[in-house]
Amino acid sequence: MRNRRGWSRFPRILASTLPLGLRVNNDVNLCQAYAQCRNVAPRHCRIEGREAVLYHPFPTPGDRTDIKRARVACPVVATQIEILGRDA
């Protein structure tokens, strides 16, 4: 899906409907827009303007491998994730 400005849109998920999943938070103070997360997980992170990295904060369970990879790829370790549910 693309919105007007051509960024791919995140799926609009209602967090409360997810039985299992992830929560993602980016420490923007640490983040320096190296954008490695975007390179390894392009469906879940995007760059806005010149240096704002935006994660979808609540991806679906199937996305966890991508998100974990994005976390390790970050040179300044700005990404925090929590894996919800039993098979974490």
Added chain:
Amino acid sequence: MALGSTSERAIVVGAGLAALRGAEAMREAGFSGPLAIVGAEPYRPYDRPPLSKHVLTGEIQADATTLPSSLGSDVDWHLGSPAVRLDRGSRTLHLASGCGLSYDRLLIATGTRARPWPNPHEGQLAGVFTLRGRDDAVALRQALAAGPKRVVVIGGGLIGCEVASACRRLDLPVTLVQLGSAPLARALGRYIGTIVGAMHESRGVDLRLGFEVEWLEDVGGRFVAAHLTDGTRIAADVAVIALGAVRNTEWLDGSGLSFDVGGVDCDADGYVLDVDGRPDPMVAAAGDVARFPHPLYGGRRIAVEHWGHAVAQGARAGRLLAGGNPEQSYATLPAFWSSQAGVTIKSAGLTEGADAMTIAHGDVASGRFLILYGREGRCIAAVSVDCGRWLPAYAALIAEEAPFPPKGAATDRAKPLDILAPGLS
């Protein structure tokens, strides 16, 4: 003062960012006793920064802002019922629900709330909003999604500017009214405020600088226009009051602790002081609500209302209460970011009292630059606009109170730095 036996109880008051990081730190420090978290709102701790950004544009749903956490199921959550009274004599925290909880260690992290519009009748009109919590963001998002013919934002601080930005991203006509001569001037100075103000104007924000909104007009209880002190009437159907925050300290009335609307007072370790200035070794405070002596600012008590501060001070207070190893005084450099007008603004240090500044990196014309602020010949703060990668280098200069202007520092200038006036009065 360690939380010795597992029968000792800890309570965290407030269920926001500082509270969450504090509770996690207690557990990480090995505290395994009963841990209760008391929150006025019905939600688990969530992230506020998206509320004035992507939640307003509809790109992120408000309920997707719940914060990641390492806490397990061994936490007793009391959500939706604020603490109303603290009795330190019997070490009991009373909740609005009537429930009384006893504690051996208490962390105060009740944060702030939006400063209300001074006229209570006008503040409650349909179409008038403030923005602090999730419910506020949901209500404002709904109003914006309905396609108002104009939005008036009252106040040009960080949140006011972000709201105006979100309105433009939604293609909504927006007027931002700011009493000062530039947006963000109080936090960052007139120099940078003027530059960012021009960025907002180029994106279509109608900036009214040097004006005050005198009153809000309504028809049958619904807001229809804002009236400026010079008599101008701005017709609009949404007004956002963004006039800063007041600390949530009323519940400490009668506790014997030292507090006022500016925060609750702590010592350099993080313990809360009583009215006679003695630390209570059972009680600590962290985040927006805490006023503490910062070693970098001559030990003057300051309260810092930023995300990174809530994380760092919350975690430190958690370790303190759990009896971890003694640490040095809390000295984390205040830092924040803001996304607005298509740029990322980041700051390290406090600009307050700056008497000089220099553009140390980049240039204003390109829209990417970093400004370093000095006071009495020392580096005190740095602000980057789309130039964040250079910020840590300057944060280091600030932390070591390096001379201003910096000599031989990593600027990208061949010539000596131009010294300018920051416009902080």
